[in-house]
Amino acid sequence: MPPAMRIPTRAVVSFCALLGTALVVGATASGLYDYTDDELSGPEQPIQFSHAVHASKLGIECLYCHTTADKGQHATIPAVSVCMGCHQWVKEGASPGSAEEIAKLHEFYQQGESIPWLKIHNLPEHVQFKHFRHSHAGVECQTCHGPVESMNRVWLVPDTVLRPSSAFLPAAKLEMGWCMNCHLERGAADDCAACHY
């Protein structure tokens, strides 16, 4: 067969290969596989604070520390003074290494500087999320935050929903599609202005 016939086959093959790579790269970039191992175990925090110990073992209510979760826009991280409320006496816990961690807390407090926690559950600034509206609607903390009470390190529990309205494209936790999924299921507001203004 004439040379003309062979060239396109090669071209076609290489084109397909190119397309394939482009798709993979694109999919990765678009954040479909967003979770690294490190995140699954939760990033290292300035102090190794264990919700498992405080919430489960000691059975402290969420609202005891996150006081405004049912009152205000933010759930708020407790002030260092709140931690010190107990820990000025509690200098060592049951779990190994707790003494060092509590010592860190004391150090922070004596230094008069606050604790630079890493933010795990992060929403963009153009989202006006109101915590108390959700707690008032009876949404469990765990629905969005996962089983925090069993975590030694808080991490964003990967959760993806597939909705018909989004052509069954995976919406990862705290992405808009994920919020919308719940809103639609519960018949909550589906108005853009409910969260964006």
Next chain:
Amino acid sequence: MAAISEAVPQTADQYNEDILAVLKPPSPLYVLAVLGLLGLVGAGVVALAVQTYFGMGVTGLMHPVMWGVYITTFVFWVGIAHAGTLISAILFLFRASWRNAINRGAEAMTVFAVITAGLFPLIHLGRLWKFYYMFPYPNQRGLWTNFKSPLEWDVFAVGTYTIISILFFAVGLIPDVAAARDRVTDWRRHLYGILAMGWRGTSEQWRHHSRAVLHLSGLATPLVLSVHSVVSWDFAVSLVPGWHTTIFAPYFVAGAIFSGMAMVITVLVPVRRAFHLESYIRLEHFDNMGKFIVLTSTIVGYSYAVEFFMAWYSANPYEQMSFWHRAFGDYWWATWIMISCNILVPLPLWIKRVRMHVPTMWVIAIFINLGMWFERFVIITTGLSHEYSPAAWGYYTPSWVELTILAASFAWFLMLFMIFLRLFPVIAIQETKELHYHRAEGH
């Protein structure tokens, strides 16, 4: 044909000789020209980068004129893109054989023009990096696009047009690139090889090919009307005095063909000269294109008249004020450039001798291009600058960024066209051959 007293090639091979002559290595002058154009395009890219980094503020846009040079240029290039399809498809269907000499050039022009046009809706976005919001792609947010919005219609109209015109161009090219493939030896051989899709000129392939061309022509024909109608609705469906009128669709289509023809002449005349194609792009072609221009110019002129008449006749004070402002307000100069270039300048074309005089045709064509750009500028700018609320009237002057990008768009178009010239036969060999044989039979 009597009037045409030019040497007609006698043998079929001479066609290949003459036409494929373009495939000889380029002259330094040509290379220089292409590099110059590339430089201008580069300037445009920098201007766009500046605009993207700092924001639309670097343009001259303001309240209330939120659209300016960009949308003007978009409509202009979409318009240009029409002549190609018209010549290739419609004239093909009407068996207007004279088209064969110019259709290749016109089709190429169409492709490049529509590619250029397609850039501007993106360039004019406040957040260029979010352009993909305009496409109805499935996304996790479950958000969709607004199919009520004329801008959304544009996405599809222009998109479709791009695909069809490229297809049309590529298919028409097949036999010729095959011919070219067999005479070059360097890297171009591969390119032609791919584009020729294994063309060997069997009668089988010929049959399929002519069928394909026929069907594509059928597909393309309605687009000539639809695309620019849709573009015109960007304005017609809005509430802006001077935009909100039913005449826009036919008016824009006529204008598109008008400007398209003019652009064909503007581009082909130098090519004809440079490649000594006088015996292929012959005076009869200019004569016919001249007739087209006279026709469309008249339609456009009529549309202008009707617009003003309706403004007066509607007794709608907003409309009246807007058109008074158009003719005698801040933008009177633009309006009168538009009217003189699009109506007065083409008048001599009623005379055959003018239509047959290439240099004159060329000059007239250039003026028409100018005039048609200003037509869109006038419609957009004067409409917006004098709307309902007198407290929000304003005067818009383009900034250097906009003008650079405008210039770059022309450079980009010409650059693509020049590269095309060196790469492909600017005249459809096979079809011209047909023409030759038909003529031979005619003798």
Next chain:
Amino acid sequence: MPEIDRRDFLKIVGLSAGAAATAACREPVEKIVPYLNQPEEVTPGIASFYASTCRECPASCGLIVKTREGRPIKVDGNPADPISQGRLCVRGQASLLRTYDASRLAGPLKRAADGNLVPTTWEDGLSILVDKLREHSGKVAFLGGLETGTLDGLIDDLLAAIGSPNRVRFEPFAYESLRKANEQLFGTATVPQFRFERADLIVSFGADWQETWLSPVKQQIGYAEARRGGKAFAVYVGPRLGLSGADMDEWLAPVPGTEMQLALALLREVALVKRADLGALSGRLRSQTTAGAAEATGIPVERIRRLARRIADADAPLALPPGNEMQGSNATGLAAAVQLLNYASGAIGKTVVFGPDHNLERLGGFSDLKNLAGRLRSKAVGMLLVHGANPVYAAPALGFAEAMASTFTVSFASANDETTALADLVLPDHTPYESWGDAEPLRGVRLLQQPTVRPLRDTRATGDVLLEAARALGVGESLPAGSFKDAIAARWADVGFDQALANGGVFNPAPQRSVTLSAGAATAAFENAKLSGEGDLVLLVYPSLGLYDGRSARFATLQEVPNPVTKLVWGSYAELHPDTAARLGVEFGDVLRVTSEAGQLELPVVVHETVRPEVIAIEAGQGHQPVEPGAPDPDYLKLRSQIGANAFTLLSGKTDSESGALAWLSAKVRAEKTGAKLLMPLTQPTFDQEGRGIAQATTMAAVLGLDAGNHHAPAHGGEQHEPPYADAMHLETVDFDPADDARSPDYRWGMVIDLDACTGCNACVTACVQENNIFTIGEELVRQGREMHWIRLERYVEHHGDEIEVRHAPMLCQHCGSAPCEPVCPVFATYHNDEGLNVMVPNRCIGTRYCANNCSYKVRRFNYFAYDRFLREPEQLRLNPDVTVRSKGVMEKCTFCVQRISAAKDQAVIEGRKVRDGEVIPACAQTCPSQAITFGNHKDPASRVSKQRADGRAYWVFQHLNTRPAVTYLKSIRRGETGKA
């Protein structure tokens, strides 16, 4: 466009290269840092409110300060306060900027050997202060503004303790002539209250009662109350129709200087009708014939007579004594004449009440400043302490700059100004929102001022500084113990400090007292104002609505609020009558050289028919020297290094012979064309509404239903009707019910704006800017037409023969039921929500700008640049966290304060009920002193908006476009046969 430096360029190159790559980047890890010690009453995400006091002008309105996470983000009037009554003016709304001012002084400065002001420590600064006080004890003078609280007493005590009782309380607007006149007539040198709300006829002799004069907010509230429903006819007398005049029904413009004759003629006629006993005065009035007055003033006899008749017939007339702009060489006489008019017409005790007086009697004036300057020159004063005054700027005629040169001067200003720049020691005070304080603007109305934010700079409360100094000097025992705050607490102990703090103060106004005409009245001198200087134009310097005497000129926001008359921003301009402009051969934008005895200025011309032909009017308050660190620094917002020109420099310092007040209206000036022409930052190109019925008016007759022809068909009548007012376009309109435009069964938000109440005072514009994080973009961008204000306060001038009628219409997003902007957006960034709001989602917007093109009202604003980059530390602290800061390339517009709607709904949902009427109040409606704006729910037939919408005066702008706007306008009412509607 912004300059590109090398770094930007590299960024651009990088950007053009890697634009695609960045799209896929992961978000950076954010830190979340809690409080160290949880402060009580501060909860992140929940606003807390504090009562305080506005210190932008002596009116001292009560405030409610909204703070989030410990920083004030919005102020509004304190409803409990009898002065502000929950409302604020344009300056009050912007007052937070004084605290978040990027070019504030960072800390104490001292004059170094090389003559420059250099930073120093407080210890050093205080020791210098103490040494100097010791050195100059007995020769110390304290120049301050009006203080009516604890600080006032403290200063007196200190000066007494160091044996140098030289105290000058200086305000550029000191009402000396009025006080003097009252002393002559009634034997009490006080400023009475002018109770607008009781009046049925208001005649202002050049008093800008809603701009700067006395207590603008209180007066505007009273004015609106008096005028509601078409009552209270108002007449303005003066050479220029300013903001206050523009809303009044009739304009009498006497030849400048002859106002006296008009006043006397009116007095004579009214006295005759009312048989008022003017004692010896009546004799002197005989010569004051109306014909003579008409002759001199150029006002037709019958118009003077008509006005006199109006005054005589009125139950509760009110004549306002001259404001600063009409304060001439005869100021006291004119004030006396006007007060006599009040006396003759029986207004005294009815609409002009003594007690509770404005607390101004201790206020000094121009004359005191004058002898202070003299004593500085004669070295009688060796040391000068300046607090809350800027004489170098405000009284150029007195040559303070050189007078101070040889004196050791200490400035307590919190930000740099002309006087501070010349000081030898600068000990910056806190700003009002950072410090304790109190004020007593009206006798018995005492307000407390409390800190709402930790001081942002290294400043100290002047009260504390003085106390410390006193103790260091060993005279502390004669002063209150503890800190300045303790001093205040002590002073308030009797009325219960904590309770007062919660309420914002104690409000038991002093009782009204009756006054009688004293014999001294006979001696009042009545002559015309003397105008000196060669030249054929009369110079009219008028106080600025936005900048007061110039003390607010450093607020970029206020610089960008359009002048209510010229609609220009960022500068000062010479206003000329068209005839005068024609005579001088100048037009809009041409630069004039204005020369007076005292000085020369070059100003661009503004031409409008609301000034008298022989007058050239210039706004005061601009033209501050660019001093570093100083008011708005040049590269900030790409400003000219100096904004406008200081009109005070044209005043030669002539005074009113009797009260010693500065004679503002005393100069004749020469004006010639320079040939230069400027592009003007104009926010409204034309004042002619082309008969498009944007700002409509109706007649009293129509309102009362007497004149069926003009009467508007009921809003829900459903039938089509001719546009009710002649100047509305004769295009077919269809009635509609906004309630149909919302899918929600509960809510359809809507607004009603009463144009009869609206005076165009700009308070709503400023409130909107503060509430919604609207950025100030600078002169250059305004000139290019990129203004960002969500409310465009449109001003239109109508002509009825030679009569001029000014109308105002606040134009904001109409939240149309069928909005032109919605269908054209390709990405649903703007859409109609279930509650009828036209929602704008900034983060979905891609910036096609089609919506703005298709908006018939032109109320959409586009972010041409990343304006948040224009913010300078610490300005970002004032941003409202409840409103998203828009990025570059997106559209924005009025949201009906959706964040407030949302908050109200939160409350309602939690309490399991619907939002009540009046629960949602947008920022504009909340602050409007005229209460022209009502917001509410059209689905609730009982709501105020539903009721008002059915009013006969209701109309919709561009109704023929069938956009079904949710904003209903109520036509302004033309009272009487001539003048303003």
